[in-house]
Amino acid sequence: MEDGYITSTNEDGTEVSRKEMNGDPKKNYKMHHKARNFIMNAIIFKKFDKCTNKKIINSIYDALVLTYEGCKQIQEAKANLLVRKYELFYMEEDEDIETMFSRFHTLVSWLKVLQKSYTTVDHVKKILRSLSSKWRPNITTIQKAKDLNSLFLEELINSLRSHKIELAEDDP
Known part of the structure; x- marks a missing residue:
């Protein structure tokens, strides 16, 4: 899909019709159209218009990547924002361990998606x-x-959870 689809042509450079294809060209044609139909059926209606004028799966894929991931500049800006959120991350005073860890885990997951990850330590x-x-x-x-x-x-986290349980037990 990322490599694109190359249409089959005759010796004179004209495109071969689907009925005239056989062997590998026909197989490639079918695979291309299966992938195209799969993606066209999977995308939401709001994004459908970005892809309807594109015939080749590679161009559809590129349009969707730009729509959902953005260009390198946007990805880098998102990554920088998430790194900043990671660096400034703290537990709020009225927040419990579960909520804090959930927020932290979501932040770490987004960092991994943008290939900005930290070690477990x-x-x-x-x-x-x-x-x-x-x-x-x-x-x-x-x-x-x-x-x-x-x-x-x-x-x-389990150690903190158990401590939280012990604290709750001590409260009247």
Whole structure:
């Protein structure tokens, strides 16, 4: 699909009709039109008009990539914005661990899509730095008890969840 479709031509350069095709050209023609029909049926109606005037699947694909991913400049701007959000990420005072982790996970997923990813160690340290002040005693305990360089993000979140359960149990 990304390579495009090249129409079959005669020796004189005229296009071969579908009925005259056989072998590989006919197979390529069928595969091209299957892919084109699949994409045309899958896109939403609002984006359909961007593709109806295009006959070759490659040009449809390119139009959809530009529509949904944007050009390199737009991708880079999105990536820079997400990196900034990652760097400024923090837990809000009234936010619970589940909500905070969900926001963090969404942010990390978008960074991966735009090929701006961090290591697990970076994520663990970022979560610990971003927790609100009521979590300070627990953060200190985790930092002293566990090796942050080998700690998995899920392990950290589970530790924070269990601490949250213990805190809820202490409340009247």
